[in-house]
Each structure stands twice: as C-alpha cells, then as structure tokens.
Amino acid sequence: MGTSEKAGAVPANGAAPIQRFYSDRSWIEGAAEEQLTFVAGMAGVSSVAAFPDLHPGKYGPVGSAILADRIYPQLIGNDIGCGMSLYALDLPARKLRLDKAAAKLRQLEGVWTGNAGARLAGEDLPTDLHNQALGTIGGGNHFCELQVIDEVTDGALLEAAALRKGDLVLLVHSGSRSLGTAVFGSVLDRFDGLDPNSPDGKAYRAAHDQAVRWAALNRELIAERAAKALRCDLRIVADAPHNLVEDHAGGILHRKGAARVDQALVPLAGSRDALSYLLAPCREQAEALASLAHGAGRKYDRRSMTGRAGGTRSDRDSLGRTSFGGLVVCEDRQLLIEEAPAAYKDPAQVLKDLQSAGLAAPVAALKPLVTYKKAVSDTLESARQDKRRRLWDRRAKR
DNA sequence: ATGTAC
Numbered sequence: 207m208g209t210s211e212k213a214g215a216v217p218a219n220g221a222a223p224i225q226r227f228y229s230d231r232s233w234i235e236g237a238a239e240e241q242l243t244f245v246a247g248m249a250g251v252s253s254v255a256a257f258p259d260l261h262p263g264k265y266g267p268v269g270s271a272i273l274a275d276r277i278y279p280q281l282i283g284n285d286i287g288c289g290m291s292l293y294a295l296d297l298p299a300r301k302l303r304l305d306k307a308a309a310k311l312r313q314l315e316g317v318w319t320g321n322a323g324a325r326l327a328g329e330d331l332p333t334d335l336h337n338q339a340l341g342t343i344g345g346g347n348h349f350c351e352l353q354v355i356d357e358v359t360d361g362a363l364l365e366a367a368a369l370r371k372g373d374l375v376l377l378v379h380s381g382s383r384s385l386g387t388a389v390f391g392s393v394l395d396r397f398d399g400l401d402p403n404s405p406d407g408k409a410y411r412a413a414h415d416q417a418v419r420w421a422a423l424n425r426e427l428i429a430e431r432a433a434k435a436l437r438c439d440l441r442i443v444a445d446a447p448h449n450l451v452e453d454h455a456g457g458i459l460h461r462k463g464a465a466r467v468d469q470a471l472v473p474l475a476g477s478r479d480a481l482s483y484l485l486a487p488c489r490e491q492a493e494a495l496a497s498l499a500h501g502a503g504r505k506y507d508r509r510s511m512t513g514r515a516g517g518t519r520s521d522r523d524s525l526g527r528t529s530f531g532g533l534v535v536c537e538d539r540q541l542l543i544e545e546a547p548a549a550y551k552d553p554a555q556v557l558k559d560l561q562s563a564g565l566a567a568p569v570a571a572l573k574p575l576v577t578y579k580k581a582v583s584d585t586l587e588s589a590r591q592d593k594r595r596r597l598w599d600r601r602a603k604r
Numbered sequence: 605a606t607g608t609a610c
C-alpha cells in the first residue's frame with residue numbers, strides 16, 4: 207500500500223485497521239484473532255470490522271466484514287448468498303400444538319414440486335438454474351425455525367412492522383446449496399483475488415450475483431413450504447444475507463458472516479436452545495461497514511462436538527428437546543450433535559456487545575418452538591462413523 | 605457449507 211492521502215488511517219505495518227465490536231466478555235478464539243490479522247494484511251484490504259460472533263473459518267474469520275479493492279472468493283467460500291429471513295405467520299399461537307407443528311414441518315424434507323421456472327424467472331434467473339435443489343434447507347447450521355415473539359423491548363418499532371408479542375414467526379437460515387459450491391469451485395485457484403473489472407472478476411461476480419438471488423429465493427420458498435404445511439399465510443419481515451460480496455464505498459465489501467443492515471429490522475439468530483433477537487440497526491458508523499453480527503457464532507467446531515455432546519442415550523434424547531419446551535426435528539444423529547446448543551456462544555452476550563458498541567438496539571426476543579433441520583433418519587454408515595470418531599477421541603484423550 | 609470421501 208502506497209503513501210496515499212489515506213496513509214493516516216493505515217497502521218505503520220501496512221496492514222488495514224481492524225475495528226472490533228466486541229468486549230472481553232465475548233468468547234473469541236485466538237485462532238480467529240490470528241485470522242483477522244492475516245486478512246487485514248492481505249493485498250488491497252483497506253478496512254476490517256469484526257463482530258462478537260467471530261470464530262475461525264476455513265479461509266478466514268467468520269463474523270467479519272472486509273473491504274478491499276479486489277474480490278477474494280475464498281472469503282465468501284461455498285455458500286454464496288447465505289442469510290437469514292424472518293417471516294410473520296398469521297397463525298394464532300394459542301391454537302398451536304408443537305408436536306403437530308413438528309409433524310407438519312416434516313413436509314420440508316425432499317424436493318419442492320412447485321413451478322421452479324416461473325419463480326426463477328421472477329428473480330431474473332435462468333429458468334433451469336439449479337432448480338432441483340430449490341426450496342431445500344441443506345445441512346450444517348441451516349434450519350427453519352418456528353418461533354414466538356417473547357419479550358418486547360421496543361413496542362413502537364415492532365408495531366411499525368405490524369408485529370406484537372405472542373405472534374408466531376419463521377426464521378429461515380439457508381443459502382445457495384451446491385450452486386454456490388460450483389461457483390466457488392470455478393475460482394479455487396484464485397486465492398490472490400480477482401480484479402473486479404477483469405473478465406474473470408466480472409464472470410465470478412455475475413455467477414455470484416445469480417447465486418445470491420437464488421439463495422434469497424430459496425429462503426422464500428422454504429418459508430412458503432413451511433407456511434403451507436402449517437396451513438397459514440406468511441409475510442416477510444426481513445431478509446438479511448450475510449455471506450457475499452457487494453459494492454461499498456468504491457470498493458468490494460466481503461460479508462463473511464456479517465449481516466447487511468439496509469432494513470429497519472435485522473434478525474440475530476440464537477442457537478435452537480437460546481433466544482434469537484430482532485434488532486434495530488443504529489445510525490451508521492463507517493467502521494462497521496454497514497454490518498452486524500449474523501448470529502451467536504460457533505464456540506466449538508463441528509469435529510470437537512463429538513466428544514462434548516450426545517455421549518449417552520439420555521444426552522442424545524435431550525438434544526431433541528429444548529429448555530423452552532421446544533422440539534427439534536433432526537434425525538441425523540451426527541448433525542444433531544454438531545449443531546448442539548453447546549456448540550454456540552450466548553446470543554444475549556452478542557446482543558449486549560452490539561448494543562454497547564452503539565450498533566444496534568433490541569426490538570424483541572424470539573423464543574424457539576420447533577427447529578426443523580432434517581427429517582430423514584441418518585444412515586447406518588453415519589452412525590458407524592459417529593462411533594469411530596467417539597472411540598478415536600477417547601483414545602486421543604489418554 | 606456440500607448429491608462430501610473412505
């Protein structure tokens with residue numbers, strides 16, 4: 207980086223400034239800090255913002271926003287366009303039976319049989335673009351959760367969104383499935399980044415932008431499938447993608463698990479056994495790069511969860527229920543363990559840090575009722591794999 | 605994260 211007029215904002219070592227929006231009360235791994243430092247030193251990076259959900263990722267710190275003069279596809283990774291959508295349901299909460307709702311949500315399993323071509327065309331996408339996966343949640347940390355508006359902290363803002371305490375909502379976390387994987391796969395040898403104005407940069411950006419629109423449509427279709435299964439209507443409250451590149455302040459902003467704040471309300475996802483929140487973004491701070499935390503953030507990686515949760519039968523059974531009396535639909539045992547609530551940080555602390563940093567204010571807390579992840583039974587092979595990992599971990603501890 | 609990889 208040269209001695210431009212921006213030199214005053216650049217630390218002596220030439221790395222970009224890192225703005226941290228978390229306190230020492232948040233659980234931040236050393237590896238995530240190292241990744242932040244690495245990313246801030248990458249060529250062309252001018253600004254980095256880190257949020258309290260920060261945790262190490264495969265190619266960089268998840269829970270950060272990175273402004274650069276070029277596109278680094280690895281910072282976005284596979285799941286281009288991944289994000290959170292919140293929908294209001296016109297279903298009376300008092301009529302809801304959780305076990306029946308859980309049974310109905312099982313209809314989310316399998317393919318969606320609607321008119322994919324028409325919906326894709328409506329989003330200005332090719333009518334045959336990856337349509338076999340449309341309307342499906344996927345695996346990992348993706349979910350579709352039925353929630354109830356619990357505590358209200360800003361009644362006026364909630365009312366402005368035509369919501370009130372006791373209303374049922376749907377929080378959908380999903381992305382572009384293997385469409386995004388294919389787009390990332392086409393640039394795997396480009397870790398030095400792409401000039402956004404070069405043919406390669408433009409080609410990536412075009413395919414990326416399609417995956418972003420596909421992912422948003424996918425969340426919409428998942429919500430529609432869920433509402434149809436629950437036999438009610440739905441209305442969108444917010445859609446906040448957190449994994450993509452976009453133009454920002456004359457550069458390329460990489461959202462690496464950092465929610466976009468261009469709407470009145472932004473969802474902050476908790477774990478399935480913790481509250482989620484509806485946030486009102488505060489006046490913009492340039493250093494925050496128009497971003498917020500996207501969730502609680504992982505505390506433990508997937509692999510290490512095998513030794514931490516689901517060790518006994520009763521432990522595994524308890525993973526299917528929540529302390530709120532909620533239900534979890536996830537018949538893949540390995541997934542149930544990897545995504546155990548213990549794998550996640552406390553979303554209330556994430557909220558506190560965002561609040562004290564002056565980035566957002568809570569509007570309402572959302573209580574999980576039914577978390578839908580996967581309704582098909584895990585295979586014999588994945589059970590065997592689970593057992594092998596367990597034995598291996600036990601041996602490693604000696 | 606993923607119609608994974610053994």
